[in-house]
Amino acid sequence: MSHTAHIPSHRKPRRSASKMALRAGVTGGVLSTLAVAGASGAASAAEPVTQTIELPTLTTDLSSQVAQSADATQQAAANYQLQAERDEAFANAAKQAKKDQATAEKKAEAKKKAEAAAKAKAEREAAEQASSRSSVRTTLSTASTNAVAPASGSVGGVLSFLQSQVGDAYVMGGTGPNSWDCSGLVQAAFKQAGVDLPRTSQEQSTAGTSIPLSSIQAGDILYWGGAGSAYHVGVYIGNGQYLDAANPSKGVVIQDLSGYPASGAVRVL
Numbered sequence: 001m002s003h004t005a006h007i008p009s010h011r012k013p014r015r016s017a018s019k020m021a022l023r024a025g026v027t028g029g030v031l032s033t034l035a036v037a038g039a040s041g042a043a044s045a046a047e048p049v050t051q052t053i054e055l056p057t058l059t060t061d062l063s064s065q066v067a068q069s070a071d072a073t074q075q076a077a078a079n080y081q082l083q084a085e086r087d088e089a090f091a092n093a094a095k096q097a098k099k100d101q102a103t104a105e106k107k108a109e110a111k112k113k114a115e116a117a118a119k120a121k122a123e124r125e126a127a128e129q130a131s132s133r134s135s136v137r138t139t140l141s142t143a144s145t146n147a148v149a150p151a152s153g154s155v156g157g158v159l160s161f162l163q164s165q166v167g168d169a170y171v172m173g174g175t176g177p178n179s180w181d182c183s184g185l186v187q188a189a190f191k192q193a194g195v196d197l198p199r200t201s202q203e204q205s206t207a208g209t210s211i212p213l214s215s216i217q218a219g220d221i222l223y224w225g226g227a228g229s230a231y232h233v234g235v236y237i238g239n240g241q242y243l244d245a246a247n248p249s250k251g252v253v254i255q256d257l258s259g260y261p262a263s264g265a266v267r268v269l
Contacts (some may be wrong), residue, residue, distance in 0.1 A: 159237060170250065170252065205264065214262075222265050241255065242255060
């Protein structure tokens with residue numbers, strides 16, 4: 001007999017595997033049945049589900065490309081507008097230039113015609129003046145021939161010189177060869193005879209010997225105004241006529257003494 005006493009075990013006896021399996025099966029079946037029933041009830045009670053589709057989000061690179069494309073399109077539109085404005089400006093400038101050229105051509109043509117007309121007029125006037133001067137010189141030559149002159153030939157030289165100046169212009173202060181004032185012409189004429197007269201009409205009115213107007217001869221100097229203060233001089237050429245540089249409108253001419261009587265006379269030859 002063993003020294004170890006048999007002590008009964010207090011543990012519950014293990015259930016058999018078959019019993020545990022049966023119990024697990026029953027429990028699982030019940031739970032499965034409840035789960036199916038709950039799901040079915042929930043499905044029948046819930047509202048219909050609406051499906052939402054989420055659009056893809058633009059990436060940073062794609063957004064940059066879109067922005068660049070928009071900028072390029074805007075710049076292209078601005079360039080087209082600028083080019084259109086330039087084309088319009090060029091067209092307007094071309095039209096204006098064409099118009100200005102036509103106007104300039106018309107003005108040039110009008111100016112050319114005016115110049116041609118002025119030239120023709122000047123030529124006619126020159127021809128008329130030449131004809132008039134020739135006629136006056138012929139008259140002066142006849143008057144000189146008929147004039148009562150001293151025996152000295154020096155007077156003839158004075159009268160010949162004066163005759164050659166008829167038709168020249170009157171210019172204040174003029175001393176020749178193609179324009180004169182009254183005293184400048186008288187001084188130049190007597191220089192042909194070797195007589196040096198003073199330059200002004202005041203001085204010439206007292207040069208030489210004073211004579212009465214009733215005794216004047218061809219070659220005597222006539223003056224208008226007082227002796228020593230005369231304002232005009234000329235030379236008597238005979239037959240009641242004298243030659244002088246009259247004024248800007250007449251120039252060097254022959255005039256009748258009766259139409260413009262002198263104030264006095266002096267003789268130097």
